[in-house]
Amino acid sequence: MKLVILGGGGFRVPLVYRALLTDRSPGRVTEVVLHDLDATRLAAVGGVLAELAADMSDAPSVTTSTDLDEALLGADFVFSAIRVGGLEGRAADESVAAGCGVLGQETIGAGGVAYGLRTVPVALDIARRISVHAPDAWVINFTNPAGMVTEAMSAHLGNRVIGICDSPVGLGRRVARAVGVSLEDAWLDYAGLNHLGWLRGVHVHGRDVLPDLLADTARLESFEEGKLFGAEWLRTLGAIPNEYLHYYYFTREAVESGASRGTFLLEQQKRFYAAPSLESWERTRLEREQTYMAETRDEERDTNDLDGGGYEQVALDLMHAIADDKRTTLILNVPNRTTLSCLDADAVIEVPSLVDANGARPVAVSQVPDEGVGLVTALKVVERATIRAAISGERGHAVKALALHPLVDSVNVARKIVDTHPFLALGLQRNIG
Incomplete structure (x- = not known):
């Protein structure tokens, strides 16, 4: 199988390749093509992959290309993990929003809208070119904002584009x-949008063990989400929210922290790309995980929380389920159909989905909590307004997308962000200034 990785010079690409190296199944990926616009970053990541595969005679072959159309030819799967505007763009998203007194996190609030405005047009162009040069390929989208970008790409790719995220x-x-218990023995009753979901049940052998966990403060506060939200608030909710809901439940504290993750990562990765090696990549990756969402914590991140979600394994499981027609259930970003009653059939949601050779279909889950319905529907309106603004390139639509966001508290603030953001025009087809 041929896998094309878009954003192939990205820092997290070695995670995907390392997962491929451990895959011994008959239908495994044998050819990897890394595509990126930056040849220097491609060379750096290619060198790390060569070190990872140094002692393996049957490792998947790796080639690099800055030509998208050439890279796509013959692809079975396309993994999209691009970052339009680079980390400089992310740092601008955060700093411009912070300067206006609102949250600028990468996918939440003004930062997420700004990121979407410059990413959607590029993602749509990629989708069009995949439909021409690799019409039979399945697209796995990890590009943020993942739900928004997946929904935009589906206009050209239909159900052949599936979004993944490591948070759930x-x-x-x-x-x-x-x-x-083992995760493999648990059924996760999870529902919402990307970075906006709630775990409402954990079923083990037919019994929901979440109520027992919510009643046990020590166990509840032994892991990341329990520490972030606190046992009292989680018991009040009767569910465990995705960690990104911290920005909605504790907005004032998040804004006051003033932390810029983008600036930190920009400087960190500059050091790695200046002297790339497997050892420096491992060191940088560990530091990255240890500081993840550091602005939300008063203490160092627990070692048990550092393994994250393993999006590379989700991608591998998704590919095998489709290629081998191996029925698997994964939490994915897929069209709603009739799953969540508060959204229309075409809205991309994040829920457990059944995957086989025909793609991914959402399964029945509990509905979004009553107090979350307004937030989910408002954010879906924002996502679609952002897509419309990105396609039209009109300043008014961009202002509207920002102003409608629950974490942007003024139309004037939305106007100021649009007019002062140095990277925003990168994502629009016409000048919005």
Whole structure:
């Protein structure tokens, strides 16, 4: 099988390749093509992959290309993990929003809208070119904002584009550890949008063990989400939210922290790309995980929480389920159909989905909590307004997309962000200034 990785010079690409190296199944990936616009970053990551595969005679071959159309030819799967505007763009998203007194996190609030505005047009161009040069390929989208980008790409690719995220799996793994079961033995009743979901049940052998966990403060606060939200608030909710809901439940504290993750990562990765090696990549990756969402914590991140969700394994499981027609259930970003009653059939949601050779289909889950319905529907309106603004390139639509976001508290603030953001025009087809 041929896998094309878009954003192939990205820092997390070695995670995907390392997962491929451990795959011994008959239908495994044998050819990897890394595509990126930056040849220097491609060379750096290619060198790390060569070190990873140094002692393996049957490792998947790796080639690099800056030509997208050439890279796509013959692809069975396309893994999209691009970052339009680079980390400089992310740092600008955060700093411009912070300067306006609102949250600028990468996928949440003004930062997420700004990121979407410049990413959607590029993602749509990629989708069009995949439909021409690799019409039979399945597209796995990890590009943020993942739900928004997946929904935009589906206009050209239909159900052949599926979004993935490591947050729900990471939450599930930590909760399973807290209740003393294997994640493979647990059914996660999870529903929402990307970075906006709630775990409403953990079913083990037909019994929901989440109520027991919610009643046990020590176990509940033994893992990341319990520490972030606190046992009292989680018991009040009767569910465990995705970690990114911290920005909605504790908005004032998040804004006041003033932390810029983008600036930190920009400087960190500059050091790695200046002297790339497997050893420096491992060191940088560990530091990255240890500081993840550091602005939300008063203490160092627990070692048990560092493994995250393993999006690379989700991608591998998704590919095998489709290629081998191996029925698997994974939490994915897929069209709603009739799953969540508060959204229309075409809305991309994040829920457990049944995957086989025909793609991914959402399965029945509990509905979004009553107090979350307004937030989910408002954010879906924002996602679609952002897509419309990105396609039209009109300043007014961009202002509207920002102003409608629950974490942007003024139309004037939305206007100021649009007019002062140095990277925003990168994502629009016409000048919005």
